[in-house]
Amino acid sequence: MPLDTASCLAALAEGFPGAALLTGEDVPARNLHDTSFLPDVSPLAVVRPDSPEGVAEAVRICAGHGVPMVAQGGLTGLAGGAHPVAGCVAISLERLNGIEEIDPAAATMTVRAGTPLEVIQKAADEAGFFIPLDLGARGSCQIGGNIGTNAGGNRVIRYGMTREMVLGLEYALPDGTLIDGLNKMLKNNAGYDLKQLFIGSEGTLGIVTRAVLRMHPKPGCVNAALCGLSSYEDVLKLLAAARRGLGPMLSAFEVMWPDYWQVVTEEVGARSPLVGTHAVYVLLEAQGLDEDIDGPRFMSWIEGVFEAGIIADAAISQSLGDVQSFWDVRDACAEFQTVLGPHCAFDIGLPQTRMNDFADACRARLKEDMPEALSVYYGHIGDGNLHIVALDRAQAQPPMKRISAIVYDTVRDFGGTISAEHGIGLLKKPYLSYTRSEKELALMARIKAALDPQGLLNPGKVIDAPATGKTDT
Amino acid sequence: MPLDTASCLAALAEGFPGAALLTGEDVPARNLHDTSFLPDVSPLAVVRPDSPEGVAEAVRICAGHGVPMVAQGGLTGLAGGAHPVAGCVAISLERLNGIEEIDPAAATMTVRAGTPLEVIQKAADEAGFFIPLDLGARGSCQIGGNIGTNAGGNRVIRYGMTREMVLGLEYALPDGTLIDGLNKMLKNNAGYDLKQLFIGSEGTLGIVTRAVLRMHPKPGCVNAALCGLSSYEDVLKLLAAARRGLGPMLSAFEVMWPDYWQVVTEEVGARSPLVGTHAVYVLLEAQGLDEDIDGPRFMSWIEGVFEAGIIADAAISQSLGDVQSFWDVRDACAEFQTVLGPHCAFDIGLPQTRMNDFADACRARLKEDMPEALSVYYGHIGDGNLHIVALDRAQAQPPMKRISAIVYDTVRDFGGTISAEHGIGLLKKPYLSYTRSEKELALMARIKAALDPQGLLNPGKVIDAPATGKTDT
Incomplete structure (x- = not known):
């Protein structure tokens, strides 16, 4: 054509x-x-x-x-x-907006792609349900984009990624064919589960138009603790203890390194509920069923890990207001643009055991190359997902390629992934081979060519169809 | 070629x-x-x-x-x-057998495709973890087949299908290319999540060789109840109450209709812990963290639903032996071949609200066509998944096509799926259009053609590549 x-x-x-x-x-x-x-x-x-x-x-x-x-x-x-x-x-998709149906019996919500995530969260709440997908951009991001990128966010440790919340999907193929897969059933093994191909493909294979989301029961109570720990080894011990002691109630396990803590408390002005400084900080949250039972359970569990010497100090929520104030420290990264100015943001995945060694190595390599480099580390460590914000304070504009090369080289050395949740888009495409093999890339390209032979949908993003592309249109 | x-x-x-x-x-x-x-x-x-x-x-x-x-x-x-x-x-795959690695820090197990599920369950248990995938064939089914069919089973309501347990996958493409995607990270959004295409594709797109499975913490305690209810409306009330009152601890919600109950208690000889008969039976299980807390919570929750009139009678487990004996009633369906002889087995999905009406309609339609028809209904109703076993007692061999046509016509009338978990294979292929649209079938065929242009992998199963197939080899 x-x-x-x-x-x-x-x-x-x-x-x-x-x-x-x-x-x-x-x-x-x-x-x-x-x-x-x-x-x-x-x-x-x-x-x-x-x-x-x-x-x-x-x-x-x-x-x-x-x-x-x-x-x-x-x-x-x-x-x-x-x-x-x-x-x-x-x-x-901004005008393809709104909630089409809430089905309490099926515990599903059918939404249009342009609906902001926060609107969806609130509608579920009003209907007595819970949509666990949550991320900093909740007010402005749209569900179609969340699905297109397989968004992660704060509660993956308990509820999984966006992929696990999508029961049905409607999308337009690159030729304009509209595929109505608005399934509402939890289980449907009738042929290939086509939607899986479109979730997380970043708009390169199709454009999401509507989705059926799975709703969860609203948690009966929420408890949280902001903990100071003496070492990253203790973080791993705390995570193991939380998985066993809080089980499926564990709904967030967020780690913040001291460089992050310093920026958000000193430069952003977030209020720390802890006295003094620690080697590493953990925000953990548990969603329970009944405050009378799960509140004391949480407190007793925290006391246990404190007595075992796993945590050095902890602030424990007494109210939902406290829970929110703990999250404010974690959400303060939204102000980085204001307080740090232009910077590079990374979203990598690593084996949990190697996180701290990675942070040490990455920080050192950046400093070695740029003595004025600032890099801060934080993220959803319960899911093996580390965020990094980096810049060179000697330069007004961060040297994106140089910083990226150092960070991604280190990711490769540590056997990680260049994107845990943000996706590849344009920025990370040059580094995709750091995480995926040549054979995997060739297979991705083959799928792209099969679904979008003209290469017209979001061209240049994620993966290119083979250069030997077809001439049929 | x-x-x-x-x-x-x-x-x-x-x-x-x-x-x-x-x-x-x-x-x-x-x-x-x-x-x-x-x-x-x-x-x-x-x-x-x-x-x-x-x-x-x-x-x-x-x-x-x-x-x-x-x-x-x-x-x-x-x-x-x-x-x-x-x-x-x-x-x-029988000789490609064995567990290659258990990684306690990552909570993963790397297995070869020919490893029996029960071997995997036991190895996880010995390592202090839990593999939630469980189905009647656990002793002889192999993990590669579980992945190829995206197996469901008894604990989907809490842990999801096989798809949600697979972190990494290695597989051979139809041309013999081996794709090593043995990812161990919970989150990896680096390009298309290729494994999703192969999970549940029933060996038509590739052959699974190894997998990385996610392990869960071992439950601290298990409680179960076998309940008799007066109506299907009460089943829906009980499910809603269980979702709210037991939350993520609810690990099974199995429903058995009286025709099932009669066959397993009278013909198979399973021991019913309930006195008298009921309109419908529910086995529910909750995996907790701590018997001292979750045992009384379960008991108090059961008392609440009893007092609310939602259940008419219940046997409540006092030990793991009781839990097992309740499951024996549900697992007695494994003896259907022995006590009922040749029969047709179905595995359909439906909106939960319509299950009982479906069962009534299907039973009546079968009886209308075959006065000696016997059909029994049971399944993972918490997941919207109903199993049906049907035969005509007037015929030594069940009229497969006739029974299938009646069952699947009824599924179509009720807006269900012809396969919730068993897959399509050969038997259900003629009925795939009952559940998937022409456009969806065309897209499946296009994917099949793109990955297997010669059509050599499990030909004739699930979906055929377009008849206008290519001549390139």
């Missing part, structure tokens, strides 16, 4: 009258970038369908004219997955 | 000397069928590699000669997924 931009825009204008299509100077500034800090790129147009069929129609028109497409949701992604590419049409 | 059987067998004989290749009369009787009761089919040969590379080599030889292949594990599948097809080479 030869590229035919002008007639593509004309066809889009016909199919999407008025504000459903924005071109030229009408393209909003927000659609020129996601949160990856890549340079702005102007899409040819932003098309804003308000129905699944509209999304499919927009894709069909673009595909029919050989015009590349980039799906856009809340634009909160950090890896460039929703960043426009030159000459593309941005397909924004 | 033209079919070249003789030189394929010669090449296999060279690569797999001695008992690693069985042909002609040496092909064991066990390899002529799985547990689908389809007529025996003799494969050309049974090749029994003892390494992942050996599996890949066997696949490469067969693919190079255009010879179809069927992977075989414990051969306990009920849908024909491992049943030989005419002219195929059976690739048996």
Whole structure:
């Protein structure tokens, strides 16, 4: 299919009258970038369908004219997955918004892709249920993007990734075919579980239009502790003790290294409930059924790990307000842009036993290369997921490639993954071979070519189809 | 690639000397069928590699000669997924057997595909961990088959399907490429999560050789109750109460209808701990952390649902022996072949609210068509999964097609799935369109064609590649 931009825009204008299509100077500034800090790129147009069929129609028109497409949701992604590419049409899901159904008997919620996560969380809460997916960008990220990136977040240790919360999925294929897989059943082994291919494929294989989410019972009570520990070895002991002593109630296990702690308490101004400093800090949370039973259980468990010398100090929540204030320390990373300025953000996965050695090695290598380097370490260590924020205080703009090379070389040396939850997008694509073998990359490329032979859906992201690409269209 | 059987067998004989290749009369009787009761089919040969590379080599030889292949594990599948097809080479995983590593720090176990599930369960237990996957065939089914079919079983309500237990996967593609995806990390969003495509694809896209399984902490205590209820409406109330009152501790919720109860207590001889008869029976199990806390909690919860009139009677476990004896009633279905003789077995999924109406409708339709029809209903209702065993007592051999047509027509009328956990294999393939749309089937076929362009891996199972298939080999 030869590229035919002008007639593509004309066809889009016909199919999407008025504000459903924005071109030229009408393209909003927000659609020129996601949160990856890549340079702005102007899409040819932003098309804003308000129905699944509209999304499919927009894709069909673009595909029919050989015009590349980039799906856009809340634009909160950090890896460039929703960043426009030159000459593309941005397909924004913002108007395909809202909750279509809450089914209390099936404990499911059917949502449109452009619905913000926080709206979904609140609707579940009002219906007496709980949506465990939660991340800092909850107010602006959209569920379609959460699904497209297989988002992780704060409660993976208990509830799993987004993948495990999606029972059914509707999506448009790269040719505009709309696949309605809005299954509501927990178990459905009737043929290939197609949705798995689209969850986490970052909009390169299809565009999510609607989803059926699994809701969980609302927790009866929540307890949390913010702990100071004397060594990373004690963190591993605490995690093992929490898995055994709190079992499935353990709903978060977040670790913060002293460099993180210092920035958030001294520069962001988060209030530490602990006296003095520690070698490492852990926020742990347990969702119980009944405060009368699980509150004392939590307290007694904490006392046990304290008496065993695993934790040096702990603040223990007495109220939901306390729980929130502990989370404020962990969520203070949202202010890094303000207090630290431009920086590089990483989201790596590692075997839990190697986390601290990794942090030591990475910090040292960065310092060796850039004496003024600042790097801070924190993350969902219960899931083997470490976040790193790094910059060179000697430079106004962080040397992205240099810092990335050092961090990812260290990840490779430690046998980790370059992305635990944020995805690959554009930023991490050059490093994908650090984590995946040549054979795995070839298989990904084969799948991309099979589903998107023209290579029009989010081109240049994650993986390229083989260069020997087909000529059939 | 033209079919070249003789030189394929010669090449296999060279690569797999001695008992690693069985042909002609040496092909064991066990390899002529799985547990689908389809007529025996003799494969050309049974090749029994003892390494992942050996599996890949066997696949490469067969693919190079255009010879179809069927992977075989414990051969306990009920849908024909491992049943030989005419002219195929059976690739048996039985010698690719054993646990390669238990990593307590990562809480993972690396296993070879031919390892029986029960061996895996016991090894986890001895290491102080818990593998939640459990099904009646635990002693003879193999983990590769469990993964290939995305097995469900007794504890899906708490731990999910097999898919949710697999962190890493190694498999041979249809051309013999061995993909090593033995990831041990809980979170790894680096590109497409390729393993998802192979889990549950019933050996039609690749052959599983090794896997990394996630282990869970061993439960601290187990409590169970076998309950008699007055109506199916009460079952739904009990399930809702259990989800809220037992939360993530709820580890099984099994429902048995009176026809099932009658067969297992009167014909199989299972001992009922309940006095009298009830409209429906529920076995529920909760895995807790500490008997001192969770035992009384369970008892108090049961008392609450009894006082609320949700259950009419209940036997409550006082020991692990009691728990086992309750499960014996549920596991008595393993004796159906002995006491009922040849029968048809179904494994369907339905919205939980419609289960009882479905059972009534299906029973009536079978009786209408065959006055001597016997059908019994039971299953993992907490997961929306109903098992049905049906036969016509007027006929020595059950009229498979007639019974299937009635059952699946009813499933379609009720908006269910023709397979919740057993898979599609050969037996259910004619009915796949009852559950999946034409577009979904076309997409499955496209994926099959992309990964297995020659159509040599488990041909005729689950889905066929498009008839317009390519000629490139």
